[in-house]
Amino acid sequence: MSGQATDPATDTFVAHRNLLFTVAYEMLGSAADAEDVLQETWLRWIDVDLAQVREPRAYLVRITTRQALNRLRTMARRREAYVGPWLPEPLLTVPDVAQDAELAESVSMALMLVLETLSPTERAVFVLREAFDVSYEEIAAAVDKSPAAVRQIAHRARKHVDARRPREAVSPHETREALESFRRAMDTGDLQSLLDVLAPEVVMLSDGGGIKQAARRPITGADKVARFIIGNLSRIETTLTAHLTQVNGNPALLVRQDGENDGVMAIRVENSRITGIYYVRNPEKLTRVAVETPLTLR
Numbered sequence: 001m002s003g004q005a006t007d008p009a010t011d012t013f014v015a016h017r018n019l020l021f022t023v024a025y026e027m028l029g030s031a032a033d034a035e036d037v038l039q040e041t042w043l044r045w046i047d048v049d050l051a052q053v054r055e056p057r058a059y060l061v062r063i064t065t066r067q068a069l070n071r072l073r074t075m076a077r078r079r080e081a082y083v084g085p086w087l088p089e090p091l092l093t094v095p096d097v098a099q100d101a102e103l104a105e106s107v108s109m110a111l112m113l114v115l116e117t118l119s120p121t122e123r124a125v126f127v128l129r130e131a132f133d134v135s136y137e138e139i140a141a142a143v144d145k146s147p148a149a150v151r152q153i154a155h156r157a158r159k160h161v162d163a164r165r166p167r168e169a170v171s172p173h174e175t176r177e178a179l180e181s182f183r184r185a186m187d188t189g190d191l192q193s194l195l196d197v198l199a200p201e202v203v204m205l206s207d208g209g210g211i212k213q214a215a216r217r218p219i220t221g222a223d224k225v226a227r228f229i230i231g232n233l234s235r236i237e238t239t240l241t242a243h244l245t246q247v248n249g250n251p252a253l254l255v256r257q258d259g260e261n262d263g264v265m266a267i268r269v270e271n272s273r274i275t276g277i278y279y280v281r282n283p284e285k286l287t288r289v290a291v292e293t294p295l296t297l298r
Contacts, residue, residue: 008050009045009046009048009050012045012050012056012060013041013042013045013060016056016057016060016061017038019057019061019132020038020041020060020061020064021034021035021038022103022107022131023061023064023065023068023127023128023132024037024038024064024067024068025091025107026106026107026112026115026127026131027065027068027069027072027123027124027127028068028071028072028075029088029089029112029115029116030075030088030089030285031089031091031288032089032287033071033075034068036071037064037067037068037071038064040067041060041063041064041067044063044067045060045063058134058138061128061132061134061138061142062138062141062142065124065128065139065142065143066142066143068124069120069121069124069143072120072123072124073120076120082209082210083208083209083210083216084206084207084208084209084210084214084215084216084217085205085206085207085214085215085216085217085218086116086207087109087113087205087207087278087279087280087285088109088112088113088248088280089280089285089288090109090247090248090252090264090266090280090285090286090288090289091107091247091248091288092245092246092247092288092289093107093246093247093248093249094246095246100249101169102131103131103249104172104248104249104250105165105169105249106127106130106131107248107249108248108249108250108266108268109247109248109250109266109268109276109278110165110166110266110268110276110278111161111165112248113205113278114161114164114165115127115161117160117164118157118160118161121143121145121153122153122156122157122160123157124139124142124143125139125143125150125153125154125157126154126157126158126161128142129154130154130158130161136150136151136154139154166268166269166270166275167270168270170269170270172250172251174269174272175250175251175267175269176244176251177272178197178267178269178272178273178274179244179251179252179253179267180244181193181196181197182194182197182253182267182274183242183244183253185197186229186233186242187242189230189233189234191226191227191230194226194229194230195222195223195226197273197274198222198225198226198273198274199222199270199271199273199274199275200221200222201220201221201222201275202220202221202222202225202273202274202275202276202277203218203219203220203225203275203276203277204218204219204220204225204228204229204276204277204278204279205218205276205277205278205279206219206279206281207278207279207280207281207282207285208281208282209281209282209283209284209285211281211282211283211284212262212263212281212282212283213281214279214281215228225277236257238257238258239257239258239259240255240256240257240262241255241256241259242254242255242256242265243256245264247264247266247289248266250266252264252265252266252267253265253266254289255279261286261289261290262281263279263280263281263286264279264280264286264289265277265278265279265280266278266280
């Protein structure tokens with residue numbers, strides 16, 4: 001797949017690569033695993049007789065979905081042994097992603113965590129139908145179900161997700177304003193300023209993967225979250241900075257200690273206040289951020 005495309009199979013795969021990566025990433029929550037799925041998809045694609053393929057895009061999505069489903073089922077065992085809360089691998093994304101409201105929400109940390117509560121098949125059906133508007137017939141071929149069964153699964157998954165996603169769409173501007181207020185409160189170490197931007201029911205999840213220090217359980221409630229953050233800041237002896245960036249199609253903070261990447265902090269906002277804080281510190285999940293090359297999805 002390196003170098004300039006010189007044959008129809010390569011041309012077609014490269015043309016749809018961003019789409020296939022996004023499908024795999026939304027199903028898996030891991031860019032590294034999504035890349036592995038793309039490699040497996042490519043190896044199967046080059047053995048296909050293209051003369052027999054009427055719709056290459058649908059065919060490639062089908063292969064990718066099947067490979068992602070296989071990997072998702074094996075990843076479940078890895079997740080059971082994971083130390084502390086598990087969060088999706090953050091991706092730096094180009095500004096165009098934020099301008100596509102549906103795409104930005106579909107790859108947001110908040111929604112990706114909701115997708116973790118679906119079964120593998122429900123997740124595949126939801127991602128293909130809701131994020132990519134794939135037909136029921138095409139989804140049925142990808143997940144080895146009848147179209148009627150896929151419709152039922154889609155309805156069940158949508159109902160499950162709708163009950164857990166933010167009730168109203170939040171603009172990037174509103175999220176950015178909440179992040180700015182949050183960052184100012186962190187800079188000053190002022191407890192009340194932090195409490196003012198946090199919703200009473202806020203939940204904070206920290207993912208250190210057993211490699212970096214992080215809370216092993218979710219922290220719930222504005223007072224507990226604020227005191228946890230202020231307490232940790234007071235113990236840091238290095239220079240801590242937080243820079244606004246765009247992660248998973250939404251405004252986020254890239255946190256650095258002495259100039260080195262320490263983590264990515266994404267938030268969920270409702271009614272102008274922060275209801276969710278997602279802090280990824282696991283260095284194995286920060287490789288995409290360290291490269292600092294924003295991705296184009298789809």
